Amino acid sequence: MRLPNINKLKKISNQARKLIIEVACCSKSAHVGSSLSCVDILVSLYFHQLHISKKDWDKRDIFVLSKAHAAMAFYATLALKGLIKPDILKAYLQNDGSLPAHLDKFTSKTIEASAGSLGHGFNMALGMAYGYKLKNDRRKVFTLIGDGESQEGSVWEGALFASKLGIDNFIAIMDHNDLQGYGRPTQICHFEPILDKWRAFGWDARRVDGHDFSSIISAFNSPNRSKPKIIIADTCKGKGVTFMEDQMKWHYFIVTEELKKKALECLCKNI
Amino acid sequence: MRSSVISRINIAAKNRDDIFLITGDAGFGVLDAYQKEFPGRFLNLGIAEQNTVSFASGLALTGYKVFIYNIVPFVLFRCFEQVRNDICYQNLPVTLIGIGSGVTYAPQGVTHYSVEDIAIARTLPNLVILSPGDPYEAELCAEYAINSKRPVYIRIAKSGEAKIHCRRPLSITKPITINKEGEVAVLFHGSVAIEAYNAVQELNKKIKLISVPMLNPVDFRALKQELRGAHTVVTVEEHFVDGGLGSIIAEWIIKEKTGLKLIKLGIRNEFIHAVKNNAGMRQEYGISAQAIKNILLKACRHA
Numbered sequence: 195m196r197l198p199n200i201n202k203l204k205k206i207s208n209q210a211r212k213l214i215i216e217v218a219c220c221s222k223s224a225h226v227g228s229s230l231s232c233v234d235i236l237v238s239l240y241f242h243q244l245h246i247s248k249k250d251w252d253k254r255d256i257f258v259l260s261k262a263h264a265a266m267a268f269y270a271t272l273a274l275k276g277l278i279k280p281d282i283l284k285a286y287l288q289n290d291g292s293l294p295a296h297l298d299k300f301t302s303k304t305i306e307a308s309a310g311s312l313g314h315g316f317n318m319a320l321g322m323a324y325g326y327k328l329k330n331d332r333r334k335v336f337t338l339i340g341d342g343e344s345q346e347g348s349v350w351e352g353a354l355f356a357s358k359l360g361i362d363n364f365i366a367i368m369d370h371n372d373l374q375g376y377g378r379p380t381q382i383c384h385f386e387p388i389l390d391k392w393r394a395f396g397w398d399a400r401r402v403d404g405h406d407f408s409s410i411i412s413a414f415n416s417p418n419r420s421k422p423k424i425i426i427a428d429t430c431k432g433k434g435v436t437f438m439e440d441q442m443k444w445h446y447f448i449v450t451e452e453l454k455k456k457a458l459e460c461l462c463k464n465i
Numbered sequence: 466m467r468s469s470v471i472s473r474i475n476i477a478a479k480n481r482d483d484i485f486l487i488t489g490d491a492g493f494g495v496l497d498a499y500q501k502e503f504p505g506r507f508l509n510l511g512i513a514e515q516n517t518v519s520f521a522s523g524l525a526l527t528g529y530k531v532f533i534y535n536i537v538p539f540v541l542f543r544c545f546e547q548v549r550n551d552i553c554y555q556n557l558p559v560t561l562i563g564i565g566s567g568v569t570y571a572p573q574g575v576t577h578y579s580v581e582d583i584a585i586a587r588t589l590p591n592l593v594i595l596s597p598g599d600p601y602e603a604e605l606c607a608e609y610a611i612n613s614k615r616p617v618y619i620r621i622a623k624s625g626e627a628k629i630h631c632r633r634p635l636s637i638t639k640p641i642t643i644n645k646e647g648e649v650a651v652l653f654h655g656s657v658a659i660e661a662y663n664a665v666q667e668l669n670k671k672i673k674l675i676s677v678p679m680l681n682p683v684d685f686r687a688l689k690q691e692l693r694g695a696h697t698v699v700t701v702e703e704h705f706v707d708g709g710l711g712s713i714i715a716e717w718i719i720k721e722k723t724g725l726k727l728i729k730l731g732i733r734n735e736f737i738h739a740v741k742n743n744a745g746m747r748q749e750y751g752i753s754a755q756a757i758k759n760i761l762l763k764a765c766r767h768a
Contacts, residue, residue, distance in 0.1 A: 298554075299554075299555050306526065307522075307523075307526060307551075307555065308550065308551075308555050309550075310550070311546055311550055313515070314550055317515070317519030317520050317523065318519045318522050318526065319523060320519075320520055321519065321521060321522060321523020321525075321526070321527075322524070322527050323523075324520070325524045325527030325528070326527055347515065348513075348515035351513035351515055351516035352513075352516045352519070354513070355510060355513065
C-alpha cells in the first residue's frame with residue numbers, strides 16, 4: 195500500500211469543504227450537511243486510492259455515489275481533481291447549467307451511474323463489480339452509501355447475494371453520520387450492531403473514523419479474503435463547519451451570504 | 466412463445482460472449498439449456514426484484530447485454546423505480562422478458578396478472594415495448610432485443626400459443642397485415658391474437674387484420690398505410706381497455722384527425738375477482754373470438 199500524504203489530503207479536504215460552501219451559497223442548495231460528512235472519504239478515494247487518470251481512462255477504478263444527495267461534495271471533489279471544469283461546477287443547479295442536485299450520468303463521463311433515489315447505486319455497483327470480475331478486469335468498484343440509505347430493502351437484497359459472488363473487487367463505504375431526513379438512524383431503527391449484521395451476511399465489515407485519512411485508506415487496502423467489503427465510516431454531518439456539525443437542519447438549510455462568511459471562517463481556522 | 470424467445474437468446478449467446486441472462490427465480494424447464502451451456506453468463510438472483518434490476522443495470526454498465534426473465538409483475542411492477550432510473554434513465558441495453566401477459570395465469574389472482582403493464586411501460590422514455598402475437602413474432606422480438614442497444618420490454622404469455630402467420634413475417638417493427646381487404650380493421654397484440662384471428666376467419670367477411678407487436682414506438686406512417694380504406698378500427702388486447710393499444714390508437718386518431726371510428730376491446734379497468742381460466746376470462750371481458758365476432762358483425766353492418 196502506498197503511504198498517504200495526510201497533510202496533502204487534509205488540505206484538499208479543506209479546499210473541498212470551502213468549495214461546497216461557495217457552491218451551496220451560490221446555488222441555494224440543500225444537503226450541505228450530508229455533503230460535508232463524506233468529504234474526507236471522497237478525498238481519500240480520488241486523491242489517494244482510485245486509479246483514475248484521463249490518459250488511462252478505460253482502466254480506471256469505478257466509484258458510484260449511491261447517496262447521491264451528497265452530489266455537491268462529489269462535484270467539488272471532481273472539480274479539484276480536474277475531472278470536471280470549474281465553470282461547470284459554478285453552474286451547478288443554475289438554470290441551463292449541466293449539474294443537477296442528484297446525479298445524471300449523461301452530464302459527465304466521470305459520473306459512472308445516475309442516482310438519487312436511495313438503494314440503487316449500491317446494487318448497480320455490485321453488478322459492475324461482478325461484470326468486471328467476469329471479464330478478469332482487475333479494477334475495483336467503490337460505492338458510498340448513507341446510513342439512512344441502508345434502511346432500503348434493496349440494500350439488504352444486494353447484501354444477501356453479494357457474498358456468494360466472489361466480488362473481492364467491491365468496496366462499499368457507509369457514511370454513518372447518524373442523521374437522516376427526520377431523525378437519527380440509530381433511533382429510527384435497530385441500526386446497531388451494524389458490523390455484525392453485515393458480517394452475518396458474509397461480508398468483510400470494518401469500522402473506521404470517517405474523518406481519519408489513514409484509517410480510511412488502510413481499511414480500503416486491508417485484504418478482504420474474497421469477500422465483498424463494507425467500511426462503516428463514523429462521520430459527523432456538517433463536519434468542519436462548527437455551527438453545522440451534527441445538526442439535522444443542515445440536511446435542508448440554505449447557506450446565505452452571511453452564513454457563508456461564518457462557515458469559511460470556521461474552515462480557515464481548521465487548517 | 467417463451468421457448469421461441471429463449472432459444473433465440475441461446476443461439477445468440479453461442480456467438481456473442483456479452484450476452485447475460487438473469488432470472489428472479491423463474492424459468493423451471495425453460496432456462497435449463499441456457500444455464501447448462503452458459504453457466505458463467507447466468508445468474509438466479511432470487512426473489513429480490515429490486516436488486517435484480519439494479520444489478521442487471523450494473524452488468525450492462527460494464528458492457529454486458531442483459532436479459533432479465535420473470536413474470537411481468539416481477540420485472541416491471543415490483544421494481545418499477547429500478548426499471549425507470551437504472552435501465553431507462555441510463556438508456557442501458559437491458560431487456561425485460563415478462564411472462565404471463567394479460568390474464569394468462571388466470572385464475573392465479575390479480576397479483577399474477579399483467580393487465581396494466583403496457584400503460585405503465587408507455588410512461589418510460591427509451592423503453593421499446595414488444596408484445597408478440599405468436600411464436601414467429603416472439604422469435605423476431607427476441608432478435609430485435611438481441612440486436613438492440615436500448616432498453617426493451619418483451620411481454621409474452623407462456624407456451625403453446627398457436628401461429629397466426631403462415632410464415633415468418635419480415636419484421637416486427639411495423640404493423641403486420643394478415644388480411645388486407647376491408648373497411649373495418651382489427652388491430653391486436655399479444656397472445657389474444659388467436660381470438661382476433663379466429664373471429665375474422667370465421668366471419669368470412671372482408672375485414673382487415675393487423676398485428677401490432679411493437680407498441681412503442683408504433684410506426685404510425687406504416688399503420689396509416691395499412692389502414693387505407695378503413696372507416697372503423699377495432700382494437701383487441703388482453704390488457705386494460707384504457708391504457709394499452711386502444712389508447713395509443715385513440716391518441717393517434719385525435720392527433721392526426723384521421724376521422725376513424727374506434728372500438729376498444731380489452732379488460733375493463735378493475736381488479737379482477739372472477740375465478741376463471743384464461744378462456745373464461747376472455748369471455749368474461751369480451752375478448753373471446755365469439756365476442757369479437759359479434760362486435761365485428763355490428764361494425765360491418767354500420768358501414
